[in-house]
Amino acid sequence: MSSSPPRAKGTSGATVGYNALRQATVEGAKENLVGFSISGLATYVQIPELDLCLDMGECPLSALPLDHVFLSHAHGDHSRCLMRHYSLRRMTGIERPAAYYLEADLVERARDLVRAEARFEGTPLAKLAMPDFVGLEVGAEPVPLAWRKDLRIGAFRVHHSIPAIGCTVYDHKRKLKEEFAGLPGPKLAELRLEQGVEITREILEPRVSFCGDTTIKGLAANPQIWKSRIVVVESTFLEPGEEAMARHKRHTHVTELVALLKELGPELKSETVVLSHFSMKHTPAQILALVAQAVPEELRERVRVLI
Ligand SMILES: [Zn+2]
Numbered sequence: 001m002s003s004s005p006p007r008a009k010g011t012s013g014a015t016v017g018y019n020a021l022r023q024a025t026v027e028g029a030k031e032n033l034v035g036f037s038i039s040g041l042a043t044y045v046q047i048p049e050l051d052l053c054l055d056m057g058e059c060p061l062s063a064l065p066l067d068h069v070f071l072s073h074a075h076g077d078h079s080r081c082l083m084r085h086y087s088l089r090r091m092t093g094i095e096r097p098a099a100y101y102l103e104a105d106l107v108e109r110a111r112d113l114v115r116a117e118a119r120f121e122g123t124p125l126a127k128l129a130m131p132d133f134v135g136l137e138v139g140a141e142p143v144p145l146a147w148r149k150d151l152r153i154g155a156f157r158v159h160h161s162i163p164a165i166g167c168t169v170y171d172h173k174r175k176l177k178e179e180f181a182g183l184p185g186p187k188l189a190e191l192r193l194e195q196g197v198e199i200t201r202e203i204l205e206p207r208v209s210f211c212g213d214t215t216i217k218g219l220a221a222n223p224q225i226w227k228s229r230i231v232v233v234e235s236t237f238l239e240p241g242e243e244a245m246a247r248h249k250r251h252t253h254v255t256e257l258v259a260l261l262k263e264l265g266p267e268l269k270s271e272t273v274v275l276s277h278f279s280m281k282h283t284p285a286q287i288l289a290l291v292a293q294a295v296p297e298e299l300r301e302r303v304r305v306l307i
């Protein structure tokens, strides 16, 4: 007989009436982050400056102009509005095809989902238009975003109940190679134009990391994410005593996250760490109070909540 999982003890005793279409802005973040994230209901984080939406558990109209969508894993609360995004863009006359980034192993299954939905609706498969899925390989070189060549996206493995990945979005820049530093402009131009010398090198500056659903193990295995200016992490469990349940359900508890951030010390370069994916049993006021209780003074400047 398998042992039964520990049961959640609700603070409010009932689920709270959340509306996933009603988006919140992350206060105090240097980037404009707008979205919604409640465990089991929906997660999506829109970053208009990057023309990007992280996960698509719901698709408010404000997501339609965004040309790039990243999916962390196949759970419905993170992925179920992928086709809604695709279809509504077409319906509202947005001609530019959006690009959907997901783990390479999921691409064929995503196509199966599109075909199944077409069959359900009675659309002949011959008339079916397929979204542009871009498979990301874990640990591979970051790839350019389809419509933003100044940005790159790369994937890393996290640890959840099904295969799941996080992503880092980088600013892609070119910098003068050290050996040419100090040379006058005309000389550099001559080297570059007349002699065909490559005088710059590529640099990638990590801007945003998004971790989807993961245990603390998945975060600890990816110390590079804390170099990003902004990191969005899940913090599903908040109440003292729920640590074992967090591990059992393959999610993160806020005290584990705080311990990890403290352990990082000066390695924590991120200006903003956004907590998300809270349990729907808490009201927003309870979430804010539980986070405030768990986050020590020295981290308060950086830690924000998506609620
Ligand atoms: Zn989730």
Ligand SMILES: [Zn+2]
Pocket (backbone or CB within 6 Å): 073, 075, 160, 213
């Ligand atoms: Zn999940």
